Amino acid sequence: MSPLETVGTSLVSFVEMATSTIAGVVHGGAGAVIELPQLERDNKTLREQNKSLEAENERLHQLAAEYASEVSVQPIVNLYPHAVEARVIGFPPENTSRSFTIDRGSNAGIHKDDGVVANGGIVGRIESVEPFSSKITLITDYTSRLPAVTQRGRYWGIARGNLSSVRVEYIPQDAPIKIGDLVVTGEGHSFHAGVPIGRVVRIERGDATLYQTAVLKPAVNLGTLDRVVVVPK
Numbered sequence: 001m002s003p004l005e006t007v008g009t010s011l012v013s014f015v016e017m018a019t020s021t022i023a024g025v026v027h028g029g030a031g032a033v034i035e036l037p038q039l040e041r042d043n044k045t046l047r048e049q050n051k052s053l054e055a056e057n058e059r060l061h062q063l064a065a066e067y068a069s070e071v072s073v074q075p076i077v078n079l080y081p082h083a084v085e086a087r088v089i090g091f092p093p094e095n096t097s098r099s100f101t102i103d104r105g106s107n108a109g110i111h112k113d114d115g116v117v118a119n120g121g122i123v124g125r126i127e128s129v130e131p132f133s134s135k136i137t138l139i140t141d142y143t144s145r146l147p148a149v150t151q152r153g154r155y156w157g158i159a160r161g162n163l164s165s166v167r168v169e170y171i172p173q174d175a176p177i178k179i180g181d182l183v184v185t186g187e188g189h190s191f192h193a194g195v196p197i198g199r200v201v202r203i204e205r206g207d208a209t210l211y212q213t214a215v216l217k218p219a220v221n222l223g224t225l226d227r228v229v230v231v232p233k
Helices: 003-079
Strands: 084-090 099-102 115-118 121-129 134-138 145-150 156-161 166-172 182-185 196-205 211-218 227-231
Touching: 003 227, 099 121, 099 227, 145 166, 145 196, 156 211, 166 196
Parallel strands: 121 196
Antiparallel strands: 084 099, 084 227, 099 134, 115 121, 115 227, 121 134, 145 156, 145 182, 156 166, 166 211, 182 196, 196 211
16 A cells, blocks of 8 residues: 555544444443333332341331340249349439339239339339339439449448449448458348349548448449349348
8 A cells, every 4th residue: 555545544443442432432322321210120129129128127127126125034033933024214314313213013013112124233223103104213213212232242232323424321430341342232121132233333431430331333324224123122
């Protein structure tokens, strides 16, 4: 080929390639436009299926949490022949007292001053009873009083609520209590001896008194309660 023919042939090939590319793009775009409604329908279906799966996942998580909560209190139910299992259904929104409401009352055999426990230890005691519900005063309420004993050394005191903790007062000044010591109930009106109240997190010793005070972290996480067990006083 002459140089002129070579240039002409190259130009023709370039034009054909460009035309073919443009035609392919136009054809692909037209196919995409035609398929767009179907893609939107498929996308909508997938979104609906995703929402359905999320809802089912939430339901299964809720069932698993309820089952775990129910299983956790079964050993307590088995320990006390006349125990009543109950669910926490409310608390005072104004937070003027540390109390919960449960879904069992006098119709289920619950009485005022019955003890209330959960997995781990003491929750509180029954303050008032309705036919189908009851109010619990928690051990962290300012009005709560319990006879308490240090598990190590067997030193006695009185456990009083302090809103977010429990203070065991009137422990003899010379009692060698330590951080981490477990404090349990003494035999009393609402509870038998030996039920965990909490562990010592701080010790307050006064120079001018005959006693010391142990501040406890409650054995039960009262902020996450779902199921409790009411035991006869």
